[in-house]
Amino acid sequence: MSASKITLHRYGTDQLSTIRPTLVGVYAEVYEKEIDEDAFFSVDRFEGRLTGHSARPSWEAVVAYDGGEAAGYAYAAALPENTGWWAQMLQSLPAVDTAEDGTRTIALFEIMVRAPWRGTGLAQRIHEELLAGRTEERVTLLVEPGHPKVMDLYQSWGYQHIGDQQPFPDAPIYATMLRTLR
Numbered sequence: 001m002s003a004s005k006i007t008l009h010r011y012g013t014d015q016l017s018t019i020r021p022t023l024v025g026v027y028a029e030v031y032e033k034e035i036d037e038d039a040f041f042s043v044d045r046f047e048g049r050l051t052g053h054s055a056r057p058s059w060e061a062v063v064a065y066d067g068g069e070a071a072g073y074a075y076a077a078a079l080p081e082n083t084g085w086w087a088q089m090l091q092s093l094p095a096v097d098t099a100e101d102g103t104r105t106i107a108l109f110e111i112m113v114r115a116p117w118r119g120t121g122l123a124q125r126i127h128e129e130l131l132a133g134r135t136e137e138r139v140t141l142l143v144e145p146g147h148p149k150v151m152d153l154y155q156s157w158g159y160q161h162i163g164d165q166q167p168f169p170d171a172p173i174y175a176t177m178l179r180t181l182r
Contacts, residue, residue: 006071006122008129011061016054019063022070023050023110030112040170053077053109058102062130064113064122072113072122074130076139079105085140088165089176097162106134106181108141124157137182142167142174151175 011019027046034041053059053075061075079085079100085107086098108130113123131139142165143150151161159177166173 006064006066006117006125008126009063009065010129011063013054013057013059016059016061019061020050022063023061023073023075026070026073026112026114027110029114040168040172049109050075056080058106060130062126064117064126066117070114071117072111072126074108074111074123074126076106076108076130078102078136079107079140085167088167089163090165090173091163093163103135104137106131106136106139108139111141123153127157131181134181138178138180140176140178142176144172145175146172151177154179 024043024047028035028043031041031046035043039045054077056077059075059077061073063073064071080102081100083100085100085105086093089098108127111123111127113126141154141159143154145151145164154177155161157179159179161175162178163176164173165176
């Protein structure tokens with residue numbers, strides 16, 4: 001498939017009910033193997049995380065469509081003051097690096113592309129569209145270190161690995177990555 005015919009649509013929290021089935025359906029397809037192997041990746045757990053993430057007023061999603069078919073998406077929200085995001089780091093970071101005020105850092109919670117559109121550059125298009133127009137000074141994301149090609153891809157987009165964290169007791173240990181936006 002070609003990413004050139006793709007249209008990108010931005011959604012806010014007020015439109016979640018419209019796109020929730022799409023987000024959950026794409027997640028279930030992309031994580032099919034993990035869902036069968038680990039309860040952390042279950043659709044129910046994903047829906048719980050989606051509900052928590054989208055409760056933030058700054059939450060936004062970008063969904064890519066090829067015709068009427070969803071090809072992938074990403075969603076993010078600003079980290080609030082007193083966020084637990086940095087508290088889960090396995091190695092402490094300096095307080096100056098973890099101070100949040102609700103406008104400093106956007107957390108990219110999910111980015112995924114369905115198999116037919118992988119390798120087309122679509123993930124980067126979705127990513128950059130989601131960040132376009134955001135006012136935060138930096139963006140952070142988590143990636144499983146067992147996926148070195150994905151980590152390399154994020155590094156090619158300007159992210160740096162700043163440490164590791166385990167966001168939930170039953171979650172994998174994730175590499176925490178950070179990229180300056182402004």
